[in-house]
Amino acid sequence: MTKARASLVNLSATPYYHCVSRCVRRSFLCGYDAQSQKSYEHRRAWIETRLLTLAKAFCIDICAYAIMSNHYHVVLHINAKAAQSLTNTDVIDRWLAFHQAPVLIQRFRQGESLSKSEYKACCRIIENWRERLMSVSWFMKLLNQYISTQANREDQCSGHFWEGRFKSQALLDDKALAAAMAYVDLNPVRAGIAKQPKHSNYTSIKKRLESLEQNKATPAGLFAFAGNPRKSMPDGIPFRLMDYLALVEWTCHKRQDAGSNQRPPLLTQLNMSSETWLATCARLECGNVVGSLSSIQAVLPTLGLKRMTGVMIPNR
Secondary structure, rough: OOOOHHHHOOOOOOEEEEEEEEEEOOOOOOOEEEOEEOOOOHHHHHHHHHOOOOOOOOOOOEEEEEEEOOOOEEEHHHHHHHHHHHHHHHHHHHHOOOOOOOOOHHHHHHOOOOOOHHHHHHHHHHHHHHHHHOOOHHHHHHHHHHHHHHHHHHHHOOOOOOOOOOOOEEEHHHHHHHHHHHHHHHHHHOOOOOOOOOHHOOEEEHHHHHHHHHOOOOOOEEEEEEOOOOOOOOOOOOOHHHHHHHHHHHHHHHHOOEEEOOOOHHHHHHHOOOHHHHHHHHHHOHHHHHHHEHHHHHHHHHHHHOOOOEEEEEOO
């Protein structure tokens, strides 16, 4: 049975989500269609550009992404702290980057005199927009609508381009977050499109590696790595970048039955065995939640559910 989106994406449960959107009607998101002998590779840039543009406006950070031939993956972080810190003007400017302004908001922006009731109405609209700026559903809607419109125009057709809804998985702890990110970053390798993460075009890991090679900061639009958990932890992914990259590289070699048997440091930090890690990455897309048994049990009351399907990660 289809679950309400509110039961799948709930900030009280976790700020991290793995989302997937797939095409219908044998549509090509990207790649090469041998039947029509037509390349759709240019659409990868559409998605990447739109994805990073939305990240600048929304209070949603991109941890990882991979754009495939008929679907894409993205790991998102809802940044409620950033949303609450926005001024009313910030909220208006960000929302109107993608929408037309109601007359009342136009008057508000122009500094016109408003009645008390009109001012309250403006505040209600702005607070509604603030909520939407940290909504995964609105983020995915604005991404998918834009791409489907572009693709249908190019294909000279109409109708659904995407499946009815995007799939989302709640990532309940650090183990789940690391596994989902690695799963996404290694998607092209798993599909046989690339042999190494550094050769995976239109992925977050390639963008991070290119930035690292150029001694640059975190690529624009991507969530930064904050390092190992500690007091006064800044916003960011709770791992060291180099530890995460080493783990992804090790996982890639393990899939290919090659490389070093040396245990990556991040697995020790996550308290996961090599076998548990590889098994989790192999079946990550199963169900609606990913996390340890204790993490899953803890969120069920929050979500108003007695049970959920998902990937339960053993303690070791």
